[in-house]
Structure formats: C-alpha cells, structure tokens
Amino acid sequence: MISTQRIINCPNPICTHPTNPVGNRVCANCQTPLIHRYLWVIGSSAGTILQGEKVADRYEVIAPRIWLDTQPGKLPDIPGTIPKEIIPYLRLHQQRLHLPQVYGFVRSQTEAADDILLLENVPIDEAGNLYSALTKAWQQATAVRQVYWLWQILQLWQPLSELGVATSLLIPNNLRVQGWCVRLLQLQQSGQPSIKHLGECWQPLVVTAKSQVARDLQKIVQQMCSGEAELKDIAAQLNGLLLASAAELPLSIKVAGATDKGPEALIQNEDTCYPHNNNAIADSLLPRVAIVCDGIGGHEGGEVASQLAVQSVKLQIRALLQEVTEQAEIVPPDLLQQQLEASLRVINNIICNCNDEQKRTGTQRMATTIVMAAQIPQRIQTTAGWQSDNAHELYLVNVGDSRAYWITRNYCQLLTVDDDVATREVCHARSLYRQALQRPDATALTQALGTKHGELLLKQALFNNRIAVLATKHQKERVIAPILEAELRMKVVVPEDFDTDVFGTFTREVKRPGNQVEAARLKAKKALELTGESLAIASEGSFGPHPEIPFISSNREVVLLLDQIHNLEIVGEELSANTNHNHLVVESVEQAFQFAQKVGFPEHGLVVMFDELPNDKTEVIKGITSEEKLIEAVNFVLKNSPTGKAHLETDMRAMHNPTRMKNIEKATRDLLRKINSCCPECSMPGFTITSRIRGLPCALCYMPTSLTRAVIYQCQKCGFTQEELFPDGSEYAEPVNCNYCNP
Ligand SMILES: [Zn+2]
Ligand SMILES: [Zn+2]
Ligand SMILES: [Zn+2]
Structure with missing residues (x-):
C-alpha cells in the first residue's frame, strides 16, 4: 500500500490538475499555495492504522496518529450534533496559541470501533514531525x-x-x-x-x-x-x-509601520498605523509601541475612527508607562492587562460619543479594529543581583480582526484571535471552526472600538468583491451603483441590451406583471438568468394618490436586492410626495407648453400619446426633452389622432425624471440601512421592522393615541423577532395628537 510518491490535492476548487507531489509549495498547475495540514488523531482504532494507508479516501497516515489531509480544500466530516467530549476544545478556542482545534471526524464503519477525532493546529512541523516534548x-x-x-x-x-x-x-x-x-x-x-x-x-x-x-x-x-x-x-x-x-539579557526592539491601499482601487484606505513615516522621530513611545487600526464605517468614518483610536491609545499608553515607572513593586500581568483593557474602554467611549454627537446611525457609525504591541519597561533586580531597566514584557492587545503574527524563517504563527462570528460560534460550542468558516457571515466582526454592546459589524463580508447585476435600461445605476459600491464593496454592472420594458411600462403599452415588489423580483431573476451571476439588484416605481394624504400624488420606489448564494431578498423603499407625475389632454401646442412648464420640462421629459390607453408602441412618443421635439410630437398627434386631441404625460423613466431619480436614491439608502441591520440571533442582514403597534399614550391624559408605541423587528431568514418600545424616542405623545384632548 505504500506509494513511492505521495500526492496532495490543490485546494483551489476549480483547478483542472489538482494533484501535486507532497512537499511542493504551490500547485504546479494554478500556482495556488498548497496546504499541508497535518492532523493528530484520537480514537481507539486510530493507533492501529498503519503508515502509508489512506483513510476515508483522503487522510494519509504519516506516522502513528499523524495523518496528512491530502484534500485540504474539502470540508472534513462533521457530525450534525456536537459530541460532548469535544466541547472543552471549542470553549478553549481563545487559547489556540497553545491548544489544538477540532478539525473533524472519521466516522467508524463498524459498531465496535469509535469515531476518530481529528485535531488541527497541533504541534507538528511542516514536514509532519512532532515538535519535541x-x-x-x-x-x-x-x-x-x-x-x-x-x-x-x-x-x-x-x-x-x-x-x-x-x-x-x-x-x-x-x-x-x-x-x-x-x-x-x-x-x-x-x-x-x-x-x-x-x-x-x-x-x-x-x-x-x-x-x-x-x-x-x-x-x-x-x-x-x-x-x-x-x-x-x-x-x-x-x-x-x-x-x-x-532582564539579564540584552533587549533589541525595532518598529516600523507601513500601510497599503490594497489591490481594489474602489476602496479607500481606512488603516492607520503607528509608527508612520512622518512621526517616527523623537517620540518617547518609540520603539516600545506599535499600533495598527483598520477603520469601519461609511463616509470617511473608518478613517476618522482609526486615526482617533491611534491618537487616543498613544495618550493612554504614555500615561500607563509613566505610572508603571513610578511603581516600586513589579506590576503583575493581570493588573497590566486590566489597565490595558481600561484604556481600550476609554477609546471605545470616545469613538462612541463621537458617533452620537455627529448623529451617525447604522452604516454611518464609525468604528475601528486595533492590534497593538506594547513593551512595558519595568525596572527590576535581575537574578544576578543588578538593577535592569527592562524586564522584557511585551503585551499584545487586539479588538476585531487586526492581527499579530509571530514570523520566523520556518513558520508564521498567528498570535491573536479575531473577534468574529466564526470565533463566537466556536467559543459558544455551537460549531466546529471549519464549519463556522462556511457561514456567509464568518468574518463579520462581533467587536470593534466605537460600537455599543451587542452591535454586530458585518463589514459587508456577504457582498464583498461580488458582482451585482443591476437590471435597468434607464440609467438607474447613476444613483444606485455609487452607494452600494462604496458601502458594500460590491461591483455593480449593468447587463447590455437588458430590456426591462418587457416587465411593464409606465405608459401602459406593456402591463406590469404582479405588484411592485414582484415586478422588481422578476427583473432581478431575469438578470441573474441572463448573466449567470448570483447577486442582482432591481428597482420598480409606482405613482398614484398618496396613501395617507388625500389628493396628493405620490411616488413609491422599491429597490430590491436578491442574493441567491445566501438566499436573501431585501427590499428598500421610499414613499415620497415629491413627484411631477401628471397628465393632460390637450388640443393645441400652447396648452401643451403650459403643461410642460408646470411639470419641470425640459429637465423632466414628456410623453405624447394618441390616447390614454395606447394600443401599441407606435402610438407613444417618449423621451421628449426639447421644445422642437415637443412641438413636432404634439402637432403630429393632433393631426393623426382620430379624436384630434393629444394625451400628454410626464415621462417617468428614471433617466428623464430627476425627481424620481432622487427617490430611487432614497430607496437605495433604505435598502442599505436594512442590509446593515443584522439579526441578533443569526446575524443575517435584513433584520427590519415588519409591523408597528399604535397606541403611544397621550402626555396629558395617558389615553392611547394613533402614534406608534412599538415596532416589531423580524429576521426574514430565521424568523427571530424583537420588539422595540418607543421607536421615535418619546414615551408620550403630544396632546395635539390625542383624540380626547384635541378632538
Ligand atoms: Zn491548482
Ligand atoms: Zn390626551
Ligand atoms: Zn435571524
């Protein structure tokens, strides 16, 4: 059974020639780095399996209880319910620098034998040898x-x-x-x-x-x-x-800082590091402190937050170092740890207050991750009996997913543990690590500086770098794309020759299928079908009397996001009384011009039709945006229509209607708000208000009014619901809204 050349598979799932000899660094075919994942195996039958054998068609036995996963790109076998005996491994995930992690299982074929437990992150070097005892x-x-x-x-x-x-x-x-x-x-x-x-x-x-x-x-x-x-x-x-x-030993510290924009030009650089080129001289913190912060948050918020954090942390650490030097006794590690934690809480509050003061909400709220190394120079008497200025203590601090690595000639070891959803799931013993990584929100942050307790920072991981097809032929990308690209880090593309008019036109020669959301969904699905992508955006508008204010026309816009990978549909909405939607039957060019003036022509386009209900396309002249064209069209219809009259209406297509374009933009912002509202239970986006409960009590008589007392949020993915009382910030209604006090 022992083969002369051992084979390892390329982890790239679309590699056409994945087999490579064990020991190669990169795949000969696609240059993807090869992963040599050695596992330590536990189980009564595990020790009896001989060297050279292959288990479960993927694990090659290298030495007793040391197996090499020859298909590291594939998820290992993971049971549906987590066996009790592995729970300590999961709960101790934060100690991963010292402890192994559960990789998966090999299930036994017979009743007699136990399942075999596979451990990764074990003390085995890259050649498959145990580190020494x-x-x-x-x-x-x-x-x-x-x-x-x-x-x-x-x-x-x-x-x-x-x-x-x-x-x-x-x-x-x-x-x-x-x-x-x-x-x-x-x-x-x-x-x-x-x-x-x-x-x-x-x-x-x-x-x-x-x-x-x-x-x-x-x-x-x-x-x-x-x-x-x-x-x-x-x-x-x-x-x-x-x-x-x-303290007896010499200590040599060098620090350097550099930041890189990364390959995606779309994304602005929100990192701040210390030291940086321009502050490298004459700073008493150097070379004892190094900081990296990576900001999060819309509209320059990330950059502001990371800079704010670096500046504040420097002040905090300076004070801490001063305090330490004044101590006669050694400050123990747990005390130093508490001090460092307290410093971070201060910085968290500073950024939080900044958010509140600037009234930043949702995606606008800024936050930052941090990783810091602080070398604390405690003065100490050495074992040989002399006074040393430095006891060589280095503390690492991290929040979020900024990391510290230990790099040597032979290995690169991650020293910090990210505060993300995958870590949370493992620490709560709800999931094995490899399984947790499969979640679409695996890298979403559970903690960052500047957030309030319980806030989840998805960091747009779901849509990061994905292509979103925007189903439009009316240039809606002008308002939709900039917002979604900047905030969700997706790339919005408009498919060529995509005719959305088959899904209904405002001028009624093609009827709209179903209601507004259904029509948008249909467009999105069609766009996915055409392009083979998995993420689509579509929008749909409607015009009619305002549902709450009689005799006023309104424009309702929906922008829908459809994600087939995560099985998500989120709908942003805007109901606005701001619209020029209008029509008039005219008998002369003069009448036509009066109408045109009223509806914001020529910035807003016009349509001239034979009749309010056109039989086909030939009876509709759309996209009129100049006086000459208007005169020409009106004269043509007056001459040729059987009634001798022309039906005029506003062109509601987005590219000819700036007012509507504004409403589409607002609906896109609403979509973004909903995407950024994540379910506290499953952390999927789209945790939105599904119903409102009226009855906010009157401030004078305490009788319930028709104002909202509470709203219900519901997750469309897992169904979790949450009630939020007094969503408008006030526990009582002004008596002017009360039917008793102000009938
Ligand atoms: Zn390959
Ligand atoms: Zn009242
Ligand atoms: Zn949920």
Missing part, C-alpha cells in the same frame, strides 16, 4: 526559556481546570515546545488535579534546571507540593522570577 528540550533550554515554559503552563492551569481538562498539563508527552511556545497535543479529561499535582510534575524538571534559576524554582515547587500555596501566589513568584531572569 518539553521534557526532552528542557536541558538544552536557557534559564529564561525554562521559566517561561513553566509560566505558560501555569497560565493555562486555570482555564483548563474550569473545563475539567487540567490533567492535560500533567502528561509529559502531551506538552510540546515550539521555540518559546508551549503547545499541547490534545486535551485529557480526567479528574480534578490540584496545584500540588502540578508541583509534583515539575519536580524532576527543576532538579535539572539551569543554575541561575534552579534554586528559586525549587522554592516555588516546594510550596506547590506542600498543598498550601495559592495559585495566585505561585503565579506572582513565577512571574517575578521570569522577569528577573529575562
């Missing part, structure tokens, strides 16, 4: 590294204990080291070990520890073994030892 690497390690490894284990103790998997930290072979970083092979569920057990595990290590730290380590371990020491005290002592031994 901590115990094995121990003696070659420097004093600082030895202490740092133990420090990391102690940091993991609490979170792992809470989920009943702290035993994982007691098994020597389970603890692996990749450079400075301690990484676990798997999680072990058994018993509730105490800190004493951990001390006993460390005993053989401290005996062979480097001499500079051996005595102090022994003291710490003795306390642990006594069974009387508190975790907190042990952690403080170990931290003190770590800082004191690190």
Whole structure:
C-alpha cells in the first residue's frame, strides 16, 4: 500500500490538475499555495492504522496518529450534533496559541470501533514531525526559556481546570515546545488535579534546571507540593522570577509601520498605523509601541475612527508607562492587562460619543479594529543581583480582526484571535471552526472600538468583491451603483441590451406583471438568468394618490436586492410626495407648453400619446426633452389622432425624471440601512421592522393615541423577532395628537 510518491490535492476548487507531489509549495498547475495540514488523531482504532494507508479516501497516515489531509480544500466530516467530549476544545478556542482545534471526524464503519477525532493546529512541523516534548528540550533550554515554559503552563492551569481538562498539563508527552511556545497535543479529561499535582510534575524538571534559576524554582515547587500555596501566589513568584531572569539579557526592539491601499482601487484606505513615516522621530513611545487600526464605517468614518483610536491609545499608553515607572513593586500581568483593557474602554467611549454627537446611525457609525504591541519597561533586580531597566514584557492587545503574527524563517504563527462570528460560534460550542468558516457571515466582526454592546459589524463580508447585476435600461445605476459600491464593496454592472420594458411600462403599452415588489423580483431573476451571476439588484416605481394624504400624488420606489448564494431578498423603499407625475389632454401646442412648464420640462421629459390607453408602441412618443421635439410630437398627434386631441404625460423613466431619480436614491439608502441591520440571533442582514403597534399614550391624559408605541423587528431568514418600545424616542405623545384632548 505504500506509494513511492505521495500526492496532495490543490485546494483551489476549480483547478483542472489538482494533484501535486507532497512537499511542493504551490500547485504546479494554478500556482495556488498548497496546504499541508497535518492532523493528530484520537480514537481507539486510530493507533492501529498503519503508515502509508489512506483513510476515508483522503487522510494519509504519516506516522502513528499523524495523518496528512491530502484534500485540504474539502470540508472534513462533521457530525450534525456536537459530541460532548469535544466541547472543552471549542470553549478553549481563545487559547489556540497553545491548544489544538477540532478539525473533524472519521466516522467508524463498524459498531465496535469509535469515531476518530481529528485535531488541527497541533504541534507538528511542516514536514509532519512532532515538535519535541518539553521534557526532552528542557536541558538544552536557557534559564529564561525554562521559566517561561513553566509560566505558560501555569497560565493555562486555570482555564483548563474550569473545563475539567487540567490533567492535560500533567502528561509529559502531551506538552510540546515550539521555540518559546508551549503547545499541547490534545486535551485529557480526567479528574480534578490540584496545584500540588502540578508541583509534583515539575519536580524532576527543576532538579535539572539551569543554575541561575534552579534554586528559586525549587522554592516555588516546594510550596506547590506542600498543598498550601495559592495559585495566585505561585503565579506572582513565577512571574517575578521570569522577569528577573529575562532582564539579564540584552533587549533589541525595532518598529516600523507601513500601510497599503490594497489591490481594489474602489476602496479607500481606512488603516492607520503607528509608527508612520512622518512621526517616527523623537517620540518617547518609540520603539516600545506599535499600533495598527483598520477603520469601519461609511463616509470617511473608518478613517476618522482609526486615526482617533491611534491618537487616543498613544495618550493612554504614555500615561500607563509613566505610572508603571513610578511603581516600586513589579506590576503583575493581570493588573497590566486590566489597565490595558481600561484604556481600550476609554477609546471605545470616545469613538462612541463621537458617533452620537455627529448623529451617525447604522452604516454611518464609525468604528475601528486595533492590534497593538506594547513593551512595558519595568525596572527590576535581575537574578544576578543588578538593577535592569527592562524586564522584557511585551503585551499584545487586539479588538476585531487586526492581527499579530509571530514570523520566523520556518513558520508564521498567528498570535491573536479575531473577534468574529466564526470565533463566537466556536467559543459558544455551537460549531466546529471549519464549519463556522462556511457561514456567509464568518468574518463579520462581533467587536470593534466605537460600537455599543451587542452591535454586530458585518463589514459587508456577504457582498464583498461580488458582482451585482443591476437590471435597468434607464440609467438607474447613476444613483444606485455609487452607494452600494462604496458601502458594500460590491461591483455593480449593468447587463447590455437588458430590456426591462418587457416587465411593464409606465405608459401602459406593456402591463406590469404582479405588484411592485414582484415586478422588481422578476427583473432581478431575469438578470441573474441572463448573466449567470448570483447577486442582482432591481428597482420598480409606482405613482398614484398618496396613501395617507388625500389628493396628493405620490411616488413609491422599491429597490430590491436578491442574493441567491445566501438566499436573501431585501427590499428598500421610499414613499415620497415629491413627484411631477401628471397628465393632460390637450388640443393645441400652447396648452401643451403650459403643461410642460408646470411639470419641470425640459429637465423632466414628456410623453405624447394618441390616447390614454395606447394600443401599441407606435402610438407613444417618449423621451421628449426639447421644445422642437415637443412641438413636432404634439402637432403630429393632433393631426393623426382620430379624436384630434393629444394625451400628454410626464415621462417617468428614471433617466428623464430627476425627481424620481432622487427617490430611487432614497430607496437605495433604505435598502442599505436594512442590509446593515443584522439579526441578533443569526446575524443575517435584513433584520427590519415588519409591523408597528399604535397606541403611544397621550402626555396629558395617558389615553392611547394613533402614534406608534412599538415596532416589531423580524429576521426574514430565521424568523427571530424583537420588539422595540418607543421607536421615535418619546414615551408620550403630544396632546395635539390625542383624540380626547384635541378632538
Ligand atoms: Zn491548482
Ligand atoms: Zn390626551
Ligand atoms: Zn435571524
């Protein structure tokens, strides 16, 4: 069964020659980088499968319990309900720097054998070898590294204990080291070990520890073994030892900042970084601090937010560093962490207030992600006994999806965990990571600076870089495209020769099929059919008496977005009394001109017809926008119509009607608002008001009025509903609206 050349498949789903030899960096056919995903497998039958065998037609056995996924582009087998035993892995997702993640399963063919659990993000190098066990690497390690490894284990103790998997930290072979970083092979569920057990595990290590730290380590371990020491005290002592031994070493820090617009010229650059070319000199924060912020929010909001965040965070950190230098004692890591968190809350409030002051709502609200590295120079007495100016502590702070990586010659390791929907789903044990990534909103942010609690930032991930076909032949793209392209980062295209007139005309020679929304939907579907795309936008207008104000004509515009990939339909709407919709039967050119003046001609076009109900196209002259044309058309109809009269009306097609174009623009903005309103339950866009409850009480007599007391939001995807009381901001109605006080 052992093949001479192992094969790995290109992850590009449309690659025509996906097979490549294992070890190649990129696909020979399409140049897509190849992924060598080595898995650590768990299950009673897993150990018995021999090297060279292929499992489930995709996993190649490299070594006992180490499998290579030869089809890394494909989703692994994931059961419908999440097995209880993997829940600790999911809940501990935030610790992914040290812990493996569940990849998927190989389901057993027989009753007798268990399913096999596949773990990724395991301590295996890119050639498929396990990183060495901590115990094995121990003696070659420097004093600082030895202490740092133990420090990391102690940091993991609490979170792992809470989920009943702290035993994982007691098994020597389970603890692996990749450079400075301690990484676990798997999680072990058994018993509730105490800190004493951990001390006993460390005993053989401290005996062979480097001499500079051996005595102090022994003291710490003795306390642990006594069974009387508190975790907190042990952690403080170990931290003190770590800082004191690190402070002996020279420290070299270099920072540099650069920002790039990226390949899409459409998108403005909303990043801000520190340092940047123009502030690199004479700043006391350098080289201790580096910041990257990526702004979010319409109309320059993102740029403003990211700049605001960088400036405020610099002030905060300057104050923090000052405070730290004034301390006689070592400031412990949990305290520093709290201080950094407090700084971020301040910045969050600054941006939030800025949003409120500028009355920014919905997409206009600005926010920013942040990642910051802060090197805190605590003064400390070294293990050798001299005063050092720096204890070599580096803190990483991140909110949103700005990231920090650890890059070496051999690997590039992500150090931060994004605040996005995929992470949220995994941490709540609702989904495996690979499964969560399949969600259309996987990369939507659950946190950013400047947002209020619970706000979800979809970051337009759903429509990012997609082509949207706009079904129009009346130049509606002039108002629709700029808005959607800038806000949703999609590319709006208008198909050539797309005749929307077959779906009805305002001049009635072609009847409209169904109601307004149905007609728009039909246009959108037709556009998708024609182009083979998956995202379409269509609009439809109607004119008639205003539903609430009698004797006034109105224009209702709908702009509909149809997304076949996410099975979404969202409709933006605008009802406006602002319209020139009108008609008149005339018997002379003079009468025609009087009418024309009233309806905003020639900016607004006119139509001249034989009769109000034309039989066919030949009896309709559309798009009249000059006096000569008007005279010509009216004379022609007066001469040839059987009645000797001409029917005049306003041309309602968008390109000949600026007033209507404005209303289409407003409907597009409404569409955008609805897209940006996401369901709190499933986070799909289109969480919109579906009904209004009247009865806002009168401020004087408390009787219910006809004003809105509450609105109901409903998700059209999952059906989740939410009531919002007093949507207009006031709990009482003015008595002028009351039937009793003001009948
Ligand atoms: Zn390929
Ligand atoms: Zn009243
Ligand atoms: Zn929902």
